[in-house]
Amino acid sequence: MAQVTLSDVARTAGVSLATTSRVLNGSSRVPGKAISQRVMQAAEKLGYVPNASAQALARSSSGLLGVVIQDLEDPYFSAVAAGFQEAAGGQGQLVLMAQTSRDADLTIVALGGLNAQRVDGVLMVGSLDLSAEQRAVFSDQLARVEARGGQVVTVGQSYGIGRTVYPADRDGGRAIGQAAIAGGYQRFALLDDVTRAPSAVDRAAGFAAAIEESGGRIEYHVPAPVTAAGGRVAGDALVRHLEEHPGGPMCFFAMTDAVAVAAMGRALHAGIRVPDELGVVGFDGIAAGRDIAPSLTTFDLPLRDIGRRAFELVHHPEDADLPETWEVHEDTITIPGRLWQGGSTSPPPT
Amino acid sequence: MAQVTLSDVARTAGVSLATTSRVLNGSSRVPGKAISQRVMQAAEKLGYVPNASAQALARSSSGLLGVVIQDLEDPYFSAVAAGFQEAAGGQGQLVLMAQTSRDADLTIVALGGLNAQRVDGVLMVGSLDLSAEQRAVFSDQLARVEARGGQVVTVGQSYGIGRTVYPADRDGGRAIGQAAIAGGYQRFALLDDVTRAPSAVDRAAGFAAAIEESGGRIEYHVPAPVTAAGGRVAGDALVRHLEEHPGGPMCFFAMTDAVAVAAMGRALHAGIRVPDELGVVGFDGIAAGRDIAPSLTTFDLPLRDIGRRAFELVHHPEDADLPETWEVHEDTITIPGRLWQGGSTSPPPT
DNA sequence: GGGTACAGTTCACCACGAAGA
DNA sequence: GTCTTCGTGGTGAACTGTACC
Known part of the structure; x- marks a missing residue:
């Protein structure tokens, strides 16, 4: 059965x-x-569905x-995507x-595909350590979208095209670091992101700054990728480290919740007490x-809302309304987060 | 800058x-x-990108x-989607x-959109309690895909079109029930899915059957939707129930891990001991x-793999290779899972 | 309200010259 | 040397709607 076309409907009606x-596709002239009536009945009867490609x-x-x-399996991305x-x-x-699996080449292929489809806008989420050439290709692909009149929004990293939404990575890292210190920790560990993703680098920098300001020192850089699997590796490494280097409670900044949950799980399963040890x-x-349990101390970002607003930004940027707390500066939008004190770290003294 | 078209390339070359x-779009005739050479150079120089719509x-x-x-924010769906x-x-x-937010009308709109795009295949994941009319509309939309020569694969529910992948809901529910009994529990609670999603109904039926066979009784049906939010509600309700009805450890079947994690979290935060109480x-x-921690006793399904295989089934069904353990019977594929004994239930006596 | 020129590709078919019979 | 076959590249008609006149 061949597809029903507009002319079939026209003929029938x-x-x-x-x-x-x-009649069928919202023109200004009705x-x-x-x-x-007649047209719509004919369309209904024939089961007409417009051909989006045409x-x-x-x-x-x-x-x-x-x-x-x-x-998609990472809750950070799935929350934004869901929004x-x-x-x-x-x-x-x-x-x-x-989905790019954090692979620059796959990303380029994907952007190429989106351009072939002539999408009206693109949201790109996540940051990646790129070579100069790769960056240029990314920018070029995004520029094509813009040249066509489409909107480009990137989250977490800028490619010089469109608008960029930045979670407060550095400030958040600092807040996290201060919370750790307030909780009385004097030994610190930090995930050492082997992929060097820029936003992880910023978070780490903020955290390290807070620690250093207070005279502390990062004792252990745990090398692992910023994924749940990496979190498990990191958790195991931390357990070993604590065994080999006893000496008071240590606080680990996992860079993302997905990593933190996995790492904490390994530690708990190994019998380490959180937040005491x-x-x-x-x-x-x-x-x-x-x-x-214990709930995770974290820097809370409105992930799903970021996704929702990003849609507005991409779909009809002129009347996208953003929360007042989102700082808009030219093409950059900075999103505040707030420290959420959970049970996975010792609370600050009251 | 207008888009570069194939004729631009042709003229240049x-x-x-x-x-x-x-030359540019893989024809059989090369x-x-x-x-x-000349064509490819011209395309490169002009930055030609084929127009997918055309x-x-x-x-x-x-x-x-x-x-x-x-x-997408539910790990079940995001895992399948990721695969x-x-x-x-x-x-x-x-x-x-x-994404349909479990709403039948949104689903219909989405299927209509996919049909307008003339997709070559559809994967539909998740089950929904539908009225007869809604079911008919679903079937009709899926039938259009098939009529066009596209593949239809549904996971968790059949609409009479294409192939359906069934996780072993009933058997899994039964296995879960048996594990609970083996762990020594004598009081049972079950999520009462207010949305009546078919696969949840099957899981519940399997669980209930196992309990009844052993002479047990489901003491408490916790009314809540099958979502993480519902899990929190259920967790709170369970805490109240246990306070009001003391009398030995109870085992709660949450229907999905997302619900279980949330419910267990509430119970743990309320000071209830898992798995003892x-x-x-x-x-x-x-x-x-x-x-x-404790890790969740569950019926383990290869979610990500289901997504991967579903792609093959949709993309090139003729040479999709499925694991031998997947039972193919006409248009139905049943996926085995296996019980995973975690720390969230008492272990069976050794 | 009706004709009709597009939009950007693909594809069936045609013409042509070269090679083999 | 004429006739068929084959490998090439080109022509024009789809494909399905939109929008201008």
Whole structure:
């Protein structure tokens, strides 16, 4: 059974193509009531569904939005993606989503695909350590979107194109560090992100600054990737480290909640007491961090809301309304977070 | 700057449109070496990117795959989606993803959108309690995909179209129930899914059967939706119930891990000892269930792998290779899981 | 309300010269 | 040497809608 086309409907309704198009696909000109009726009935009867590709070609606009994230299974990305999808679904907007597995080449392929689809806008989430050439290719691909009149929004890293949403990585890292110190910890460990993702680098810098300001020292850099799997590796490494270097409670900054949850789990399973022997702090504020026991001390970001607002920014930037607390400065939007004191670190003295 | 079209490339290279098309978009006929060179150089120089909409129109195939899930933030869906995306990305396939928030009307809109895009296949994940009309509309939308020659795969619920992948819901529920009994529990609670999602109903039925066979009785049906938020509600309700009805350890089957993690968290935070006072069992085998402490007893499903295989099933069903343990019976594929004994329930006596 | 020129590709078909019979 | 076959590249008609006149 061949697809039903607009001309089929036109023929059945006994009117012209033009009129049929006007009736069925919201034109400014709406034909007479009687004719509209007839057309709609014919469409209904035949089961007409407009061909989005043909519409895209004729309108030279695809009506599609693109989202590029690194890993859907990571709660950080899935929360942002869920917010975006939620907002998009409310507007009947379809989303082309690409997962890159933190691989620059896959990202480039994905962006190329989105450009081939002539998406009307792109949201790109996550940061990546890139060579100069890779950065240039990213920028070039994003520039194409913009050249076409599409909106570009990136979260966590800027490519010089469109607007960039920055979680307060550095400040958050600092807040986390101060909380750790307030909790009485004097020994510190930090995830050493082997992939050198820029936002992780910033978080680490903020944390390290806070520690150093207070005269403390990062005793152990735990080499592991910023993923849940990396968190397990880090957790095991921490357990060994604590065994080999006894001497009071240590606080570990895991860089992200996903890492923190996994690392803390390994430590707990190894019999280490949290927060007494090991304090654990994360970053992001994923839902699971609140649900587990002890709950995770973290720097809480409105992840799902970031996704929702990002949709507005991509879809109709002119009347996107952002919370007042989001600092807009030219093409940069800084998102505040707030420290969330959980049970995974000793509380500050009251 | 207008988009570069194939004719621009053709003109620059001094050859015809057809030849250009043959060179740039993998046709069976490959032109001579010299000409190919020239065309590719021209395309490169002009920065040509094929217009996917035009290609879709001409080929009458969009090259797009659709995925419909309920909630990206739920680890069950995000794991399956991640697997699908992972496989798709490896083939350079772009995925249209729609999130329905467990709403039948949104689902219908999403399926309509995917049909308008003329997707080459659809994966639909999750089950929903539907009225007869809604079911009919779902089936109709999926039938259109199939009529077009596209593949339809549904996970967790069948609409009579395409192939359906069933996690072993009933058997899993039974296994979970038996594990609870083996752990020595004699009081049982069960999430009472207010949304009546079919797969939750099956899980509950399996669990209840196991309990009844052993002469036990479900003492408390905790009314809450099958979401993390529902898990928190359920956790609080359980805490109250245990306070009001003391009398030995109780085991709670949460229907999904997402619910279990949240419910267990509330109980632990309320000071209830797990597994001594309250045992908690989930279903699905999400990664977080292993990371938390105590780890979650659950019925482990290969979620990410389900997503990966689903991609094959949707993309090239003829040579999709499925694990031998997956039982294929006509259009139904049953996926075995296995009990994973965690610390959230008392272990069976050795 | 109706004709019709696009939008950017693909594809079936055609013409042409070279090679083999 | 004429006739068929083959490998090439080109022509024009789809494909399905939109929007201008």
